[in-house]
Amino acid sequence: MTRSPMNPRRPQDNDGGGRKAVLADFIEQARGVYLQAERTFGGGLCRRFRIGGRLLALHFAGPALASRLTPALEHLAVPADGATPDFTIFFWDSVSTGTRMPPPPWSAHDYAGRGEVSGFSDDRFRLAFHPGSGILNMADTRAGFALYWIRDAGQLPYYESGAPMLPLLNWWLNDRGLQVVHAAAVGHPSGGILFIGKGGSGKSTAALSCCFRGGFLYAGDDYCLVEPGALRVHSLFNTAKLDWERLRMSFPQLEPAVSNSGRLDGEKPLVFLQRHWPRLICPVFPIRAVLIPSLTGRPQTTLTPAKPMDIAKALAPSTIFQLAAAGGDELRLIAELVRGSSGFFLELGTDLDAIEPALSRLLEPE
Numbered sequence: 001m002t003r004s005p006m007n008p009r010r011p012q013d014n015d016g017g018g019r020k021a022v023l024a025d026f027i028e029q030a031r032g033v034y035l036q037a038e039r040t041f042g043g044g045l046c047r048r049f050r051i052g053g054r055l056l057a058l059h060f061a062g063p064a065l066a067s068r069l070t071p072a073l074e075h076l077a078v079p080a081d082g083a084t085p086d087f088t089i090f091f092w093d094s095v096s097t098g099t100r101m102p103p104p105p106w107s108a109h110d111y112a113g114r115g116e117v118s119g120f121s122d123d124r125f126r127l128a129f130h131p132g133s134g135i136l137n138m139a140d141t142r143a144g145f146a147l148y149w150i151r152d153a154g155q156l157p158y159y160e161s162g163a164p165m166l167p168l169l170n171w172w173l174n175d176r177g178l179q180v181v182h183a184a185a186v187g188h189p190s191g192g193i194l195f196i197g198k199g200g201s202g203k204s205t206a207a208l209s210c211c212f213r214g215g216f217l218y219a220g221d222d223y224c225l226v227e228p229g230a231l232r233v234h235s236l237f238n239t240a241k242l243d244w245e246r247l248r249m250s251f252p253q254l255e256p257a258v259s260n261s262g263r264l265d266g267e268k269p270l271v272f273l274q275r276h277w278p279r280l281i282c283p284v285f286p287i288r289a290v291l292i293p294s295l296t297g298r299p300q301t302t303l304t305p306a307k308p309m310d311i312a313k314a315l316a317p318s319t320i321f322q323l324a325a326a327g328g329d330e331l332r333l334i335a336e337l338v339r340g341s342s343g344f345f346l347e348l349g350t351d352l353d354a355i356e357p358a359l360s361r362l363l364e365p366e
Contacts, residue, residue: 022105023138038061041062048078053234057087058070065150068153075273075283076235087145104136114325115129115324116128166322177227182222182319184204184207185220186207187217188282188285194224194226204242205295215360220239235282247269297350300349301354
């Protein structure tokens with residue numbers, strides 16, 4: 001009986017080099033399964049997206065995952081023009097394609113936090129498996145491709161639709177001087193603001209208030225892509241995700257656009273802004289300020305200067321914790337961003353209409 005990554009076997013060779021060689025072989029086997037799955041649907045389908053100035057090709061064996069994973073990226077879609085992609089990801093699930101994955105070469109004892117599998121990754125080959133979601137991500141960064149598998153596309157978690165393939169995007173872009181960060185971003189083509197901090201600190205509230213109650217444009221409210229060397233932020237996903245009561249009370253215009261309205265007993269509302277407000281999205285802008293928000297319960301919104309260490313403490317842990325196999329390279333890029341940024345503590349008031357005017361002053365020419 002073929003085992004799934006939830007019920008793996010232990011490899012015979014337990015040394016680091018042996019494990020990596022075994023992983024390389026497993027990736028090739030899995031790629032063969034993808035090709036088999038693709039033939040089931042007569043060739044599959046391909047979508048292209050330009051992310052952070054790089055061309056990404058997504059190949060789907062069938063429609064099951066494509067319909068769930070591409071809406072968050074739709075604002076970055078580009079037509080096929082024959083250009084060679086910088087990176088390619090292959091997607092399939094076993095249920096809709098009738099394929100079976102080979103037994104994986106790791107043990108349940110190898111599972112670690114953040115989806116990591118101990119001893120099975122290096123600078124070239126990357127691996128992450130999340131037992132909770134059942135999503136397996138593997139990449140050969142030197143060869144420029146990755147694989148994305150789940151047993152049943154119908155069981156894909158809602159949060160993966162809102163922020164898909166985070167490990168794969170981070171592995172690919174991190175090697176090119178860009179960093180996925182847990183942050184929100186709003187602004188204008190001439191400059192904007194990055195909101196950082198742990199979940200529940202007010203990042204989404206601040207970002208959506210600036211966009212729907214002010215004149216700012218949107219780049220993201222949960223994850224963004226930063227380019228520390230140029231001090232720029234790139235939009236990654238066009239998803240808005242907010243607590244249901246907060247959305248209903250503060251942003252009622254979003255309610256008809258909630259994509260998962262029938263499942264809110266166990267999910268946060270997801271809104272794909274590209275579908276409903278495409279002109280609200282700004283794909284890239286310079287970072288003028290980095291803000292650390294907090295919800296105070298008081299009416300007024302205030303800003304006070306923050307030190308570089310404050311920015312690092314608010315950004316690094318919440319980002320690193322959410323990215324599989326993140327470590328030294330990610331910390332180096334985050335440190336570069338911190339060194340070039342101006343930071344402020346943002347105490348968010350209950351008067352949401354006052355947030356955007358307070359922040360607009362940060363973007364005024366000196």
